[in-house]
Amino acid sequence: MRHSPPNHPQFYVTAPQDCPYLENNVERKLFTALYGSNSRRLNNSLSKQGFRRSQNVLYRPSCSNCNACMSARIPSEELKLSKSQKRILSKNEDIVRVINPPLATDPQYELFKNYINKRHANGGMSDMDAEDFASMIEETNVESKLIEYYAKKNGALELISFSLIDILDDGISMVYSVFDPDLKERSLGTYMILDHNKLAVEMNLKFVYLGYWVEGSSKMDYKRRFRPLEVFTNDKWMSTREAKTKTIEANKLNKDKHGVPIYLPAEEYQL
Numbered sequence: 706m707r708h709s710p711p712n713h714p715q716f717y718v719t720a721p722q723d724c725p726y727l728e729n730n731v732e733r734k735l736f737t738a739l740y741g742s743n744s745r746r747l748n749n750s751l752s753k754q755g756f757r758r759s760q761n762v763l764y765r766p767s768c769s770n771c772n773a774c775m776s777a778r779i780p781s782e783e784l785k786l787s788k789s790q791k792r793i794l795s796k797n798e799d800i801v802r803v804i805n806p807p808l809a810t811d812p813q814y815e816l817f818k819n820y821i822n823k824r825h826a827n828g829g830m831s832d833m834d835a836e837d838f839a840s841m842i843e844e845t846n847v848e849s850k851l852i853e854y855y856a857k858k859n860g861a862l863e864l865i866s867f868s869l870i871d872i873l874d875d876g877i878s879m880v881y882s883v884f885d886p887d888l889k890e891r892s893l894g895t896y897m898i899l900d901h902n903k904l905a906v907e908m909n910l911k912f913v914y915l916g917y918w919v920e921g922s923s924k925m926d927y928k929r930r931f932r933p934l935e936v937f938t939n940d941k942w943m944s945t946r947e948a949k950t951k952t953i954e955a956n957k958l959n960k961d962k963h964g965v966p967i968y969l970p971a972e973e974y975q976l
Contacts, residue, residue, distance in 0.1 A: 714738070714747060718767050725828075726922040727773060735767035744846045749874045755937040757916060758871060758880055760844040766917070775936035775948065777918035777928050778876065779898075781905040785932055793892045794899055800854050801862060802900060807849045809839040812864045816883055823886040841869075841881065848872040849880070852904070854897065866893045868901065876912030877905045898931060918945075 714737040724730035739747060739761045748758060755776040756763045766774040786794075814835050821830050833841070842851065849871050855862040866884035870877050879901060884893035902913050918936060919925045928934065935942045 724768075724771075726917075726919045726924060727771070730771060730773075731768070732771075732774075733767050733769075734764045736762050736764035738762060739846055741846075745848060748847045748871060752871070752873055752878055752914060753875070754940075758845075758847070758878065760841060761846060772938065773919050773921070774917045775919070775938050777915045777934055777936050778942070779902055779913040779915065779931050780933060780935065781876070781902050781911060781913055783933055784899075784902050786899075787930065787932075790895065790899060790930070793896050797856075797891055797893075797896050800856050800865070800896070800900075802904075803853045803855065805851045805853060807842050807845055807851045807869060809835075809842040811835075813842070813851075813853075813867055813883075814838050816864055816867070816885060820883045820886055845871075852897075852901070854884075854893075854900075865891075866897055868897055870901070872908075873910070873912075873914070876910045876914055877901055877908075878914040879916065894927065895930070902931075920949075 716735055716737050719734045719736065721731040721733050724732040737747075737751075739758070744761075748763065751763050751765075752758070754765075756765045757776070765776070766772075768774075817833075817838055821828065821833070825831065849869065852868045852870055853864055854866040856865050857863070865888060866882070868882040869880045871880055879898070882894070882897055884897065898913070898915065905911070905913050912935075915928055915931070917925065918928045918934070929945065934945050936945055936948050938948050
């Protein structure tokens, strides 16, 4: 007998594992699957509530004793460029932006491997092969695009960075970004965020979703340079300054007798 998928998303929690951002911490993630005609609506709704997409899964941190990971976004029309950011835009005026469907290519994979080997050699993506990479890029059932950036090298345009993004009803979600780690003088990571903000303005979208920001994590500190920056905490979006003055509530998860989150009913979320 064939069973239809449930009308409401089913949420699950991962087993504890070492936190990649804060030493001596463990993390758990709350997640649900994206499937069928409801995928885009679900992605839109849960992205506004702190979730992120990875292939056909939406997830967010669900740690019993820590709320340090906060989803961050830039209000696109309000971004105030620093002198440093203005210089980065100026030095990269030669870069060409190309918007493509989410299809993996050999040049992308070569750039990805170079980036991972030099920036995240000990991370969870270090052993990804070309097939894994293609799955990361192409397994999407929401509105996704691949933003590629080219610059001239030896007289020909060469791929120097790219970003997989989702187009939400209120913004651009930067799912995963890669850049040439050897072009340090270009500050490509910062440049891509600035250009995605420009793209959001061009598309009349209010926000650029950057993923998670963790205060105290050197890996995440660069996101503080984009101002104003909003974070999702206490079930609402607020400025980073306001967030610091609030007491961070525990997750709204049901917990077992040990205080470990085990399940979140679908009705907790506005779908």
